[in-house]
Amino acid sequence: MNLLSVKNLKVNYGGIEALKGISFDVNDGEIVTLIGANGAGKSTTLRAISGLAPISGGSIVYKGAPLPKTDPQKVVHNGITLAPEGRRVFPNLTTLENLKVGAYLRKDEEGIKKDIQYVYSLFPRLEERHWQMAGTLSGGEQQMLAVGRALMAKPKLIMMDEPSLGLAPLVVKDIFAIIKQINSEGVTVLLIEQNANAALKIAHRGYVLETGRITLTGTGMELFTNELVKQAYLGAAKKE
Amino acid sequence: MKKQTKRILNICIIALAIVFLYWLNANTSKQGMLVAILQKSAILAIAAVSMNLLNGFTGLFSLGQAGFMSIGAYVTSILVIPAENLNGIYYMTGVNQGLLNFRMAMANCPPWVQSFFPFLAILAGGLAAALFAALIGMPVLRLKSDYLAIATLGFSEIIRAVFSSPQMDSITNGSYGLKSVPNFPEMAGGLIPSLVTPFLIAAICILLMVLLINSSYGRAFKSIREDEIAAEAMGVNLLKHKELAFTASSFFTAVAGGLLAMYMRSIEAKTFSIALTYDILLIVVIGGIGSVSGSILSAFLVTAGKEWWLRFFDTPLYIGTWQAPLFRTGFRMVIFSILLMVVVLFYRRGLMGTNEFSWQGIMRFPQWFRRKFLKRKGAPPKGGDDT
Numbered sequence: 001m002n003l004l005s006v007k008n009l010k011v012n013y014g015g016i017e018a019l020k021g022i023s024f025d026v027n028d029g030e031i032v033t034l035i036g037a038n039g040a041g042k043s044t045t046l047r048a049i050s051g052l053a054p055i056s057g058g059s060i061v062y063k064g065a066p067l068p069k070t071d072p073q074k075v076v077h078n079g080i081t082l083a084p085e086g087r088r089v090f091p092n093l094t095t096l097e098n099l100k101v102g103a104y105l106r107k108d109e110e111g112i113k114k115d116i117q118y119v120y121s122l123f124p125r126l127e128e129r130h131w132q133m134a135g136t137l138s139g140g141e142q143q144m145l146a147v148g149r150a151l152m153a154k155p156k157l158i159m160m161d162e163p164s165l166g167l168a169p170l171v172v173k174d175i176f177a178i179i180k181q182i183n184s185e186g187v188t189v190l191l192i193e194q195n196a197n198a199a200l201k202i203a204h205r206g207y208v209l210e211t212g213r214i215t216l217t218g219t220g221m222e223l224f225t226n227e228l229v230k231q232a233y234l235g236a237a238k239k240e
Numbered sequence: 241m242k243k244q245t246k247r248i249l250n251i252c253i254i255a256l257a258i259v260f261l262y263w264l265n266a267n268t269s270k271q272g273m274l275v276a277i278l279q280k281s282a283i284l285a286i287a288a289v290s291m292n293l294l295n296g297f298t299g300l301f302s303l304g305q306a307g308f309m310s311i312g313a314y315v316t317s318i319l320v321i322p323a324e325n326l327n328g329i330y331y332m333t334g335v336n337q338g339l340l341n342f343r344m345a346m347a348n349c350p351p352w353v354q355s356f357f358p359f360l361a362i363l364a365g366g367l368a369a370a371l372f373a374a375l376i377g378m379p380v381l382r383l384k385s386d387y388l389a390i391a392t393l394g395f396s397e398i399i400r401a402v403f404s405s406p407q408m409d410s411i412t413n414g415s416y417g418l419k420s421v422p423n424f425p426e427m428a429g430g431l432i433p434s435l436v437t438p439f440l441i442a443a444i445c446i447l448l449m450v451l452l453i454n455s456s457y458g459r460a461f462k463s464i465r466e467d468e469i470a471a472e473a474m475g476v477n478l479l480k481h482k483e484l485a486f487t488a489s490s491f492f493t494a495v496a497g498g499l500l501a502m503y504m505r506s507i508e509a510k511t512f513s514i515a516l517t518y519d520i521l522l523i524v525v526i527g528g529i530g531s532v533s534g535s536i537l538s539a540f541l542v543t544a545g546k547e548w549w550l551r552f553f554d555t556p557l558y559i560g561t562w563q564a565p566l567f568r569t570g571f572r573m574v575i576f577s578i579l580l581m582v583v584v585l586f587y588r589r590g591l592m593g594t595n596e597f598s599w600q601g602i603m604r605f606p607q608w609f610r611r612k613f614l615k616r617k618g619a620p621p622k623g624g625d626d627t
Contacts, residue, residue, distance in 0.1 A: 052472060052473060072475060081474075084473055088469065089467075091466060092466055092594065101474050101476070104474050105475040
């Protein structure tokens with residue numbers, strides 16, 4: 001089933017065309033990844049879907065209905081959340097408070113409590129540090145918190161912007177394992193990565209984004225073995 | 241520490257405060273200075289906490305406090321000045337006829353209704369300021385940081401200019417100000433004497449603000465302060481919450497303004513110049529931006545320091561027959577400013593930082609003191625340079 005379908009999406013930033021009309025689909029229950037170099041427009045795509053960036057053309061259809069534009073509340077309410085780039089946890093709030101802000105639009109106290117326990121079961125480290133200011137957590141813990149916070153809104157679709165940014169390889173492995181687990185529990189994942197190697201390994205399908213255009217598409221494995229992708233994004237894969 | 245112990249300690253403190261206030265009430269004549277300082281501190285504490293709600297918890301740097309206080313002070317004063325005094329006060333231009341009729345109608349109400357009027361007047365002042373804040377908030381709150389400060393400062397000055405303008409003479413008495421504002425009202429038929437009223441109102445206001453800060457709205461405020469984009473991505477409506485914080489803060493600021501008018505017994509527009517905003521900002525910064533208990537503590541310390549404890553610097557000091565230089569009127573403010581600089585240098589984040597008062601904190605204080613000031617005592621640190 002088609003959950004999210006982006007058609008010919010265009011975004012302008014102060015006269016510069018960051019997205020020149022991209023189209024892609026995310027099916028229910030999938031992990032879809034957008035890979036690409038810096039400035040390819042990956043983050044812009046996610047910002048446009050979450051309503052944080054103004055859309056200048058094209059359409060975003062979610063569950064068969066157009067998604068409200070530039071209205072982040074409605075987008076979150078509809079079940080799409082964003083774990084933003086660079087984690088952006090609230091540094092002077094405790095871990096627990098961060099999670100509670102993630103559930104801001106929900107009114108069911110019981111459900112929120114249950115989901116906090118669910119996040120703790122995914123990331124036991126967060127439970128150990130629930131009273132600690134988020135700014136004092138390590139980078140990996142902050143990323144866990146960012147993912148956990150995004151899960152607190154009980155999303156159908158969770159969008160992650162570079163969850164591996166600035167993390168040690170071992171921590172990256174953990175995070176990706178968790179992403180797979182979240183997905184297996186029924187949450188669709190739209191993942192954006194520079195670490196194409198790791199992203200393509202867990203993704204069902206992938207798209208390659210280059211300067212505002214989609215240039216390649218295929219299943220995760222197809223892209224992983226594609227010569228062009230190998231040369232451009234999987235420098236490490238050559239050595240294997 | 242157990243929850244029950246904490247509760248007992250809290251009840252003890254509150255009981256002590258109540259006993260102390262009633263003792264003050266019985267000894268007003270001897271403790272006049274103390275009463276005046278404490279009342280002013282309580283009023284400024286409301287203003288400081290409401291400024292903290294906006295600046296410290298929502299991250300909106302606003303400098304409009306004096307303006308909102310003046311709205312509260314004027315609305316309250318106009319509604320509580322005894323109706324028979326009105327013609328005497330507005331002797332230059334006469335009272336606005338509508339206002340006079342309204343006040344006459346109020347004076348004709350039965351006495352038990354009239355006993356509520358001072359509180360309703362304070363409430364009316366707060367609501368007027370909240371309405372005004374909601375209106376100017378729509379354009380102003382789209383601005384960020386410094387620009388917001390400049391815009392709110394501008395509005396504050398506009399309010400002051402409007403209140404003192406000749407066109408408003410028949411309502412605000414223009415630049416002559418309003419006199420014979422009655423003292424704080426009694427409550428519950430004298431059970432709560434007028435001396436205690438400002439403390440009770442301050443306690444209620446601060447409690448309401450603390451409840452707001454600890455609610456899910458408060459969490460949304462803090463998330464806006466921390467990271468607007470992340471907050472928006474979590475579904476927090478930025479403008480709605482900024483507007484709410486701004487309106488609530490203005491309401492309580494105006495309540496403080498109304499109480500200030502009752503405290504001073506006469507007001508004029510000049511009282512509510514930018515200097516008043518800076519006084520409140522000073523209290524907030526010294527107490528710690530983002531700490532309610534810090535604001536309350538520093539409201540008392542700053543007021544007492546400025547008005548009372550440093551008074552002796554203003555009077556000439558003789559040691560034998562030698563007169564110490566510098567001790568003359570105004571020297572107190574020099575000392576006060578130096579103390580401020582010392583506090584700001586050594587406690588950059590204010591006395592309390594972003595911490596709140598807690599019994600655990602008090603219990604830990606001796607440990608902390610030992611660590612901080614008596615470090616050299618005891619065993620030398622391991623792996624030092626001298627080994």
